Amino acid sequence: MSGNGSLEALRRSGRIVIVGASLAGLRAAEALREEGFTGSLTLIGDEPHEPYDRPPLSKQVLLGKADADRTALPRHRELDAEWRLGVAATGLDMTARRVRLADGTEVPYDRLMITTGVRARPWPHPLEAELDGVFVLRTRQDAVALNRRLTAVPRRVLVIGAGFTGSEIASACRELGLEVTVAERGPAPLVGALGGVVAQVAADLQRAHGVDLRCGVMVTGLEGDSAGRLRRAHLSDGTTLDVDVAVVSLGATRNTEWLAGSGLGAGPRGIACDAGCRAFDIRGIVTDDIFVAGDVARSPHPLFNYQFLSLEHWGNAVAQAETAAHNMINASADRRPHVWVPAFWSSQFGVSIKSVGVPSLGDEVLIAQGSLAEHRFTGVYGYQGRVIAAVTFDQTKWLEHYQGLIETAAPFPPPGTTVDRRAEGLRPVPADFPDPSLPTHGPTVTLSGYSPTDRRITFTPARA
Amino acid sequence: MTQGSMLRKITDYANRADPYPVYAELRKTPVLHDEEGPYIVSTYWEIHGLLHDPRLSSDARNLGPQAVENLADEEDPALPPAFLRLDPPEHDRLRRLAMTPFGPPHTPRRIHAMRGELSRIIGELVDEFADRDRIDLVDDFSYPFPVTVICRLLGVPREDEPRFHHWAETLAASLDPDPDEDAAERRRVTQQARSELGLYLAELIEERRRAPGDDMLSALAAGHGPEGQMTQAELLSTAALLLVAGHETTVNLITNGMLTLLRNPDVLKQLRERPHLAVPLVEELLRYEPPVQLLPQRTPLADIDIAGVTIPKGASVWLVLASGNRDPQRFMEPDRFDPRRKDNQHLGFGSGIHSCFGAPLARLEAQLALTELARRLDNPRLLADPPEYRRNAVLRGPRHLPVAFDGLRGRDA
Incomplete structure (x- = not known):
């Protein structure tokens, strides 16, 4: 499509398909309608549910304070969309502009939005992962199953990996009065996201709340009984633990397999796109009809030396979806860059943790x-x-x-x-981040790649 | 326009009924200052930024010698500054301790549980209008309602109102930066009110220790929270703050609300028909006619560069919340009262760590009061517009609001 006439036609009667019906997909759809798109809108999601909110799953839902099926995302407006839920997208034909679905049907589009997000990284040994009592936590079903098991009061819960999700699960277990061991490969919880200085506080918090925290160890095996129930975990320091429940919290994997062979620049680190949310193809040429938003996107950020950031942040998903939707139906001169300052929050052990910017880029930290020691501070x-x-x-x-x-690139300190x-x-x-080449459990931010220009620019985002 | 004359315009009683043109003029210079006096900040983003700026102190002891001259309340060892006038970590500790019996996380149901009682008090006050065709909304409703509520909440005997009313009014007046007043005389009067209120509260707290009730003073005196309890002096300061703040501000919110509704009869009608409108309507009211117009008591711990001005360490800073609320850079058509306004992040309760402690209570009081007044007064109309205002430029509101009406609808009509 080119020229104003075809843009008008797109806005009036074009076909937009959104693959991925969670937070980013829903907000993108709403933004499209809000901006006056009146054509056909199709949302495709592999889960059978309408879009729901995930942050409560590792908090209120685990504690039994909120029902998992009452976490549906609030709707901001009428959508008038076709929903294809419970059927995954399995392929993309960029030339014919069609999305293939698991049920064999194909959905044609004029513009495609990809918001397929991430899934929990599974336990690497498939047989052990099959044991009754081994869980991950990403979806509503995961939360329901885990909550049911925790309610039955297991002898001990093992949380594998002390990133944000793992730490929140451990916190919920303690609040439920359950014995819990956390095994973390790095030197402290959250070390990949916040660095060693701050991570030490996270470790103190866990221990003060009765978590059996073991750092610098890996879980080398999960062992079941003859009925296939989890009974024991083996650790790299030679110890064994009797556990009925193990929650694997080893971070996330990007849902890009369905794009294999499509020619789109998609891989294990996500889908690369420009700051305007347009996807790159494998040649590094930006597409003009395929947009990306949310956890699956990887886009350059001017504030952070144009590094390609992929952010598993709730607020990023919303902001990027809105920008992508805007750019999808506007002429190039009216397009906006996605310049959201990364921000996330976590609530664990009675403490509210919030962050802005990209801590893992930091080489020093000041407790301003x-x-x-009081567990109340700003770093x-x-x-x-x-x-x-x-x-x-x-x-x-x-x-x-x-x-x-x-935002204003203020001097440090x-x-x-x-x-x-x-x-x-x-x-x-020194902020004491681990060597990024060593694997840690689920850092929230991953960084890779540089643009030819790594000059810092100073900008101030538009105020509302 | 020099600052001296702008400062005088803010405090000039002639501008009390409509200070907004003065604020519009102020906003032409976001941070206004001349050789003496405070730095006056009047634009939304600058105020918002400073309210979240950890270099800005609320503790008067950080004022430079020049700025201290303007300070009304003196240090009093028996009644040290309450958390409103303190910085972290003391502020955070005292506010958390005060919050323990008031709101989340320890007492999340307190305000919600008062709903029925608030409605009952409102109903009784409105029933009193039955045989009348005119009322003074302030004396007959807006004042007695929140005072009764704060008394119940704190555990202060309602019948003592004539005693503490005078102290509360004097302390509220001490916030008013009126340059025409005799500062020494005001300090003396304020000081006396503080110590009398302190003595009164000390007695009361003693009683609550002997015979605890389910009120906040009993809970604060007992201090069962995880962080222990306040010292006696901290307890007195906190109690005094809650008592004064709890009844010198909500009265204006409700009166300003009714005044605004009577000036916008279509909105009054909508509220009568759709009580749910009360929630966004009160938010818009907090933007449009905030009970606390400005915060005159902040000072930088280090030089702060803002809007092209350097506010030096130790200077006195005024944040004109009511002006920020009308800033066209932030709000579309800011001078229009629009109860359905979207994206209404007003500064009516301040923002940042000192944002209004009693906000959830004030919101509920105003929502219930305005809904009930709209529902039960038949054909209400203003008898004076503008009404007579109180002297205070900071805690701004009508002294009287004479309202005529044709009759009273039944409680459950």
């Missing part, structure tokens, strides 16, 4: 407010003399200020002082 991360990220433990209300510092500055906040210390 509060105190690590500011510096990268080559500028503020690159911040994290708060129970100090959420200051975060916005630090987001401003990130920030000059001047603040309220609640302690002795430990007088100078930065």
Whole structure:
């Protein structure tokens, strides 16, 4: 399509297909209608449910405080869409502009939005993964099954991997009064996302709440009884644990297999796209009819040296979906870049953790407010003399200020002082991130690739 | 326009009924200052930024010697600053302790559980209008309602109202940065009110210790929370803050609300027909006519560069919330009262760590009160527009609001 006439035709009567019917897919669909798209809209999702919210699954739903089937995402407007739920997309023909589905049908499109997200990385040994008592937590069914098992009071729960999901599961187990062991390959929980200095606080929190936290170990095997029920776990330090439940929290895998051979630039690290959410093909040429948003997307961010970021963040999915939808039905001069400042939150062991920016880029961290020992603090991360990220433990209300510092590339350490500055906040210390080439459990941000230009630009996002 | 004259315009009583043209003028210079006096911040994003800026202190002890001159309340060892006037970590600890018997996470149902009682108090007050055709909304409703509520909540005897009313009013007036007043005399009067209120509350807390009730003072005095309890002096300051704040602000929210509804009869009609409108309507009211117009008590711990101005360490900073709420850079058609306004992140309750402690209660009080007034007053109309305002430029609201009506609809009509 080219020219205003065809753009108008697209907006009026074009066919838009969205593959992936979760948060990003739903918000993209709503944004398309909001912007005046009146053509046909089809949403394809492999899960049988209408779009639902995932963050409660590892929190309220595990605790039995919220029903898993009542986590449907709120609808912001009427969609008038065709829903193809419970049927996965299995292939893409970019030339014929068709999506193939698992039931053998094909869906033609004029514009395609891919929001297939990620899935939980399964336990690598298939037979062990089949044992009754071995779980992952990503979907509503996962949460229902795990909640049912936890309610039956297992002797001990083993959480494999202490990223955000694993830590939240451990927290829920303790709140339910269950014995729980957390096995983490790295030196501390959350170390991949927040660095060693802050991760030490996460470790303290786990131990203070009665978690049997074991760092620097791997689970080498899961063992079942003759009936196929999980009974025992073997650890790399030679110990064994008697457990009835093991929750595998080893991060996520991007749902891109269905695109194999399609010619789209999709792989295990996601689908590469430009800042306008247009997907690259395998030649590195940007497509003009295929857009990507949410966890599966990998796009360059001007604030972070144009590195391609793929972010498994709730807020990113919403913002990117809205940008992708806008760009999909607007002329190139009216398109917008996706310049969302990464942000995420977690709630565990009674502490609200929030972060902005990309902490794992940081080489130093300054405890600007509060105190690590009190588990209430604001850590500011510096990268080559500028503020690159911040994290708060129970100090959420200051975060916005630090987001401003990130957006304006403010110097690090920030000059001047603040309220609640302690002795430990007088100078930065090394942030202590593990070597990124070593595997850790589920870092929230993965970084790769550079653009030819790695100059920093300064920009201020449009204010609402 | 020099700052001296702008400052005077803000405090000038002649502008009390409609301060918004003055604010519009202020916004031409987002951060206004001349050689003396405060830095006056009037635009939304600048105010919002400063409310979240950890370099900005709420503790008067961080004011430079120049700025201290303007300060009304003095240090009093018996009644130290309450958390409103403190920085973290003391602020955070005291606010958490005060929150323990008031809201989440420890007491999430407190406000919700008061709903029935609030409706009953409102119903009784409105029933009193039965044989009348005119009322003063302030004296007959907007004042007695929140006072009765805060008394129940804190465990302060309602019949003591004549005693603490005077102290509360004096302390509220001390917030008013009126340059025409004799500062020394005001300090003396304020000081006296503080110590009398302190003595009164000390007695009351003693009683609550002996015979605890299900009220907040009993809970605060007992201090069963995970973080222990407040010292006696902290307890007194906190109790005084909650008592004064709990009845010097909601009265204006409700009165401003009714005034706005009577000036917008179509909205009044909509509220009568659709009580659910009360929720967004009160939010819009908090934007359009906020009970706290400005925060005159902040100071930077380090130089802050903002909107092309450097606010030096120790300077006095005023954040004009009511002006930020009318900033066209943030709100479309800011001078229009639109109860269905979207994206209404107003500054009516402030923002950041000091955002209004009692907000959930104030919201519910205003929602229930305005809904009931709209429903039960038949053909209500203003007898004076603008009405007579209170002196205070900070806690702004009508002193009286005479309203005529044709009759009263039944409670369950």
